[in-house]
Amino acid sequence: MRKYLLSFALAFMSLTAFAQADYEKIMAEKIAKTETSKTAEEFQTLTNDFQRIGSKESSKWLPPYYAAFSQIQKGRLLMRKGNMQELDEIAGQADKYLSSAQNLAGADNAEIHLLRKMAASLRMMVNPAQRYMTDGAKATEELDIAEKLDPSNPRVALIKAEDIYFTPEQYGGSKTKGMEMSKEALAKFNAYKPKTTLDPNWGRTELEYFISMSSK
Template sequence: MKKYLLSFALAFMSLTAFAQADYEKIMKEKIAKTETCKTAEEFQTLANDFQRIGSKESTKWLPPYYAAFSQIQKGRLMMRNGDMSGLDETANLADKYLSSAQNLAGADNAEIHLLRKMAASLRMMVNPPQRYMTDGAKATEELGIAEKLDPSNPRIALIKAEDTYFTPEQYGGSKTKGMEMFKDAVAKFNTYKPKTALDPNWGKAEAEYFLNMPAK
């Protein structure tokens, strides 16, 4: 009987290890696509893919995190193209995924709070004068939480640099100061090590893009 139990246990361990390897392989492939998507439709497809992975891997926080990230990247692309009509829906979907991720990872995850900040910023951009005191305040609150939890996180430095760079000077922004902050973000990226191969590691190419822009 002990022999059969041992065989069963070994077989179960092998299947578990195989399933984990398969999960990591699929996740790595999908995460790599977050750097290559060019259209809102491609980001939506990617968000759907992560959502499906999350439905199978219901104890892991990274699939809903990346589903939210894909939605936010979709929204940022829409915003750059001048399409504000779908930002509310996109931000709401991102928040839905982030709630799932936070339920699994806990409330002290800086990466999740940073995406909550980014989702709130998207929502604010639909009507900045009307939403600055609500969604703008939410974005500031979430960024503050993220920075308190992980002050050396380069993605937090990147988003702060973007906010400073794109905010008009009359509202406290500065392109010059923003560029200095991008340098700080790149320096943090150069020493940053993600906890695992699947943990968030995006943003360095974006920071370097700003630093490599021709001087105006």
């Protein structure tokens, strides 16, 4: 009986290890695609992929986190093209995924608060004049929380630099200051090490492109 129980335990451990390896492989492949996707359709496909992974791995916070991230990247892409009519719906979907991620990871996760900031910013851009005091304030609040939780986070520094750079001077923005902050963000990227291979590590490519374009 003892031998049978030992064999069963070893078999269960092997299956669990295999499932974990399979999960990490699939997640790594999908996360890599968040860096190479260039269309709204590709980001929507990634959102759906991460959602399916999350339905199978319901105890892990990273699948809903990356589903939210993919939605936000879709929204940022549409925003840059001047397509604002879908941003409310996109931000709502991102917030739904972020609520799931936060329920699993806890309230003190800087990465989740940073994405909440980015979702609120998308909402604000639908009508900045009307929404600055609501969604704009929410974005500022979430960014402040993220920075307090993880001051060395390079993604927080990246988003702060972009905000300053693209904000008109009459509202407190500065291209010079934004560029200085972007270089500080790059230094943080150089020193940063994610906790695991799947933990958030996005932003360096965007930052380096931003610096190169702004320097021309």
